[in-house]
Amino acid sequence: MSIKKKIEELKEELLLEEASRMFEEIGYEHMKVADLAKTAKVSVGTIYAIFASKEGLYLAYIEHQISNFFAELQLRISTDTTPKQKIHNYIELKFSYYIQKRKAIEQSATNNPLFFNTLYSEHSNQFQKIYHYLSECFMELSPTLNDESAITMAFALNGFSDGYISQWLETNNNLLDKVDEVTDLFTGMIEGCK
Secondary structure: OHHHHHHHHHHHHHHHHHHHHHHHHHOOOOOOOHHHHHOOOOHHHHHHHHHHHHHHHHHHHHHHHHHHHHHHHHHHOOOOOOOHHHHHHHHHHHHHHHHHHHHHHHHHHHOOOHHHHHHEEEEEHHHHHHHHHHHHHHHHHHHOOOOOHHHHHHHHHHHHHHHHHHHHHHHOOHHHHHHHHHHHHHHHHHOOOO
Protein backbone atom coordinates (compact mmCIF):
# COMPACT_ATOMS: atom_id res chain seq x y z
CA MET A 1 0.00 0.00 0.00
CA SER A 2 1.29 3.43 -0.90
CA ILE A 3 2.04 6.08 1.69
CA LYS A 4 -0.59 8.33 0.13
CA LYS A 5 -3.24 5.62 0.55
CA LYS A 6 -2.22 5.04 4.19
CA ILE A 7 -2.44 8.78 4.87
CA GLU A 8 -5.92 8.91 3.32
CA GLU A 9 -7.07 5.96 5.43
CA LEU A 10 -5.64 7.53 8.59
CA LYS A 11 -7.32 10.85 7.76
CA GLU A 12 -10.65 9.05 7.23
CA GLU A 13 -10.25 7.16 10.50
CA LEU A 14 -9.43 10.32 12.47
CA LEU A 15 -12.33 12.24 10.93
CA LEU A 16 -14.68 9.35 11.68
CA GLU A 17 -13.46 9.21 15.26
CA GLU A 18 -14.10 12.93 15.76
CA ALA A 19 -17.46 12.76 13.95
CA SER A 20 -18.45 9.82 16.18
CA ARG A 21 -17.73 11.87 19.27
CA MET A 22 -19.81 14.74 17.90
CA PHE A 23 -22.75 12.55 16.83
CA GLU A 24 -22.80 10.94 20.27
CA GLU A 25 -22.55 14.23 22.16
CA ILE A 26 -24.89 16.49 20.20
CA GLY A 27 -26.75 14.23 17.76
CA TYR A 28 -26.96 14.04 13.99
CA GLU A 29 -29.20 17.06 13.55
CA HIS A 30 -26.95 19.43 15.51
CA MET A 31 -23.64 18.15 14.17
CA LYS A 32 -22.29 20.54 11.52
CA VAL A 33 -19.71 19.47 8.98
CA ALA A 34 -18.11 22.92 9.29
CA ASP A 35 -17.64 22.34 13.04
CA LEU A 36 -16.09 18.96 12.35
CA ALA A 37 -13.71 20.55 9.83
CA LYS A 38 -12.73 23.23 12.32
CA THR A 39 -12.14 20.73 15.14
CA ALA A 40 -10.21 18.35 12.87
CA LYS A 41 -8.29 21.24 11.26
CA VAL A 42 -9.21 20.25 7.72
CA SER A 43 -11.33 21.89 5.06
CA VAL A 44 -15.00 21.12 4.60
CA GLY A 45 -14.05 20.04 1.07
CA THR A 46 -11.72 17.39 2.49
CA ILE A 47 -14.56 15.90 4.51
CA TYR A 48 -16.88 15.90 1.49
CA ALA A 49 -14.14 14.36 -0.67
CA ILE A 50 -13.92 11.43 1.76
CA PHE A 51 -17.56 10.98 2.80
CA ALA A 52 -19.49 12.78 0.00
CA SER A 53 -22.11 14.21 2.39
CA LYS A 54 -23.12 14.52 6.01
CA GLU A 55 -25.37 11.50 5.48
CA GLY A 56 -22.40 9.59 4.04
CA LEU A 57 -20.42 10.46 7.14
CA TYR A 58 -23.31 9.25 9.32
CA LEU A 59 -23.55 6.00 7.37
CA ALA A 60 -19.80 5.48 7.85
CA TYR A 61 -20.34 6.11 11.57
CA ILE A 62 -23.10 3.46 11.67
CA GLU A 63 -20.91 0.93 9.80
CA HIS A 64 -18.07 1.60 12.22
CA GLN A 65 -20.37 1.09 15.22
CA ILE A 66 -21.72 -2.19 13.83
CA SER A 67 -18.18 -3.44 13.30
CA ASN A 68 -17.19 -2.42 16.84
CA PHE A 69 -20.33 -4.05 18.21
CA PHE A 70 -19.59 -7.38 16.55
CA ALA A 71 -15.95 -7.32 17.70
CA GLU A 72 -17.06 -6.62 21.28
CA LEU A 73 -19.67 -9.37 21.07
CA GLN A 74 -16.98 -11.85 20.06
CA LEU A 75 -14.92 -10.86 23.11
CA ARG A 76 -17.81 -11.82 25.40
CA ILE A 77 -17.79 -15.44 24.25
CA SER A 78 -15.86 -18.11 26.07
CA THR A 79 -15.81 -21.86 25.52
CA ASP A 80 -18.23 -22.41 28.39
CA THR A 81 -20.76 -19.76 27.34
CA THR A 82 -24.16 -21.39 26.84
CA PRO A 83 -26.36 -20.46 23.87
CA LYS A 84 -28.77 -18.66 26.20
CA GLN A 85 -25.87 -16.68 27.71
CA LYS A 86 -24.70 -15.75 24.20
CA ILE A 87 -28.16 -14.42 23.37
CA HIS A 88 -28.27 -12.59 26.71
CA ASN A 89 -24.85 -11.07 25.92
CA TYR A 90 -26.08 -9.98 22.50
CA ILE A 91 -29.18 -8.27 23.90
CA GLU A 92 -27.29 -6.66 26.77
CA LEU A 93 -24.59 -5.34 24.44
CA LYS A 94 -27.16 -4.13 21.89
CA PHE A 95 -29.11 -2.25 24.56
CA SER A 96 -25.88 -0.83 26.02
CA TYR A 97 -24.80 0.44 22.60
CA TYR A 98 -28.11 2.19 22.04
CA ILE A 99 -27.94 3.77 25.48
CA GLN A 100 -24.38 4.99 24.83
CA LYS A 101 -25.24 6.20 21.32
CA ARG A 102 -28.68 7.64 22.11
CA LYS A 103 -27.88 11.17 20.92
CA ALA A 104 -26.50 9.80 17.66
CA ILE A 105 -29.61 7.77 16.77
CA GLU A 106 -32.48 9.39 18.67
CA GLN A 107 -33.43 11.97 16.03
CA SER A 108 -33.32 9.44 13.21
CA ALA A 109 -35.21 6.79 15.16
CA THR A 110 -37.98 9.05 16.43
CA ASN A 111 -38.53 10.93 13.14
CA ASN A 112 -38.45 7.85 10.93
CA PRO A 113 -40.79 4.99 11.87
CA LEU A 114 -38.82 2.79 9.46
CA PHE A 115 -35.45 3.67 11.01
CA PHE A 116 -34.58 0.10 12.02
CA ASN A 117 -35.69 -1.34 8.65
CA THR A 118 -33.60 1.24 6.81
CA LEU A 119 -30.65 0.65 9.11
CA TYR A 120 -30.66 -3.09 8.49
CA SER A 121 -31.26 -2.90 4.75
CA GLU A 122 -28.57 -0.27 4.14
CA HIS A 123 -26.04 -2.21 6.23
CA SER A 124 -27.17 -5.75 5.44
CA ASN A 125 -23.63 -7.03 4.83
CA GLN A 126 -22.54 -5.86 8.27
CA PHE A 127 -25.59 -7.41 9.93
CA GLN A 128 -25.14 -10.78 8.21
CA LYS A 129 -22.37 -11.64 10.69
CA ILE A 130 -24.71 -10.84 13.57
CA TYR A 131 -27.59 -12.84 12.09
CA HIS A 132 -25.25 -15.77 11.53
CA TYR A 133 -24.03 -15.56 15.15
CA LEU A 134 -27.62 -15.54 16.45
CA SER A 135 -28.75 -18.35 14.16
CA GLU A 136 -25.92 -20.54 15.48
CA CYS A 137 -27.10 -19.81 19.03
CA PHE A 138 -30.66 -20.77 18.10
CA MET A 139 -29.56 -24.04 16.47
CA GLU A 140 -27.63 -24.88 19.65
CA LEU A 141 -30.74 -24.14 21.73
CA SER A 142 -33.00 -26.15 19.45
CA PRO A 143 -31.09 -28.60 17.21
CA THR A 144 -34.29 -29.32 15.25
CA LEU A 145 -34.17 -25.84 13.69
CA ASN A 146 -32.82 -25.76 10.15
CA ASP A 147 -30.62 -22.95 8.79
CA GLU A 148 -33.53 -21.03 7.27
CA SER A 149 -35.63 -21.18 10.44
CA ALA A 150 -32.65 -20.15 12.58
CA ILE A 151 -31.92 -17.12 10.37
CA THR A 152 -35.61 -16.18 10.49
CA MET A 153 -35.40 -16.35 14.29
CA ALA A 154 -32.32 -14.10 14.20
CA PHE A 155 -34.25 -11.48 12.23
CA ALA A 156 -37.19 -11.91 14.61
CA LEU A 157 -35.03 -11.40 17.72
CA ASN A 158 -33.52 -8.30 16.19
CA GLY A 159 -36.97 -6.86 15.50
CA PHE A 160 -38.29 -7.97 18.89
CA SER A 161 -35.44 -6.23 20.72
CA ASP A 162 -35.88 -3.14 18.49
CA GLY A 163 -39.40 -2.85 19.91
CA TYR A 164 -37.93 -2.50 23.39
CA ILE A 165 -35.52 0.14 22.11
CA SER A 166 -38.36 2.10 20.49
CA GLN A 167 -40.32 1.99 23.75
CA TRP A 168 -37.24 3.12 25.68
CA LEU A 169 -36.82 6.09 23.34
CA GLU A 170 -40.44 7.07 24.05
CA THR A 171 -40.62 6.34 27.79
CA ASN A 172 -37.00 6.63 28.91
CA ASN A 173 -37.41 3.49 31.05
CA ASN A 174 -34.32 1.55 32.12
CA LEU A 175 -33.56 -0.48 29.00
CA LEU A 176 -30.95 -2.67 30.70
CA ASP A 177 -33.62 -3.83 33.16
CA LYS A 178 -35.33 -5.50 30.18
CA VAL A 179 -32.39 -7.72 29.11
CA ASP A 180 -33.47 -10.75 31.16
CA GLU A 181 -37.09 -10.35 30.06
CA VAL A 182 -36.18 -10.26 26.36
CA THR A 183 -33.76 -13.18 26.76
CA ASP A 184 -36.24 -15.35 28.67
CA LEU A 185 -39.19 -14.60 26.39
CA PHE A 186 -37.30 -15.25 23.19
CA THR A 187 -35.21 -18.22 24.27
CA GLY A 188 -38.31 -19.78 25.85
CA MET A 189 -39.99 -19.62 22.46
CA ILE A 190 -36.95 -21.20 20.76
CA GLU A 191 -36.61 -23.91 23.39
CA GLY A 192 -40.27 -24.68 22.83
CA CYS A 193 -39.40 -25.62 19.22
CA LYS A 194 -37.53 -28.74 20.39
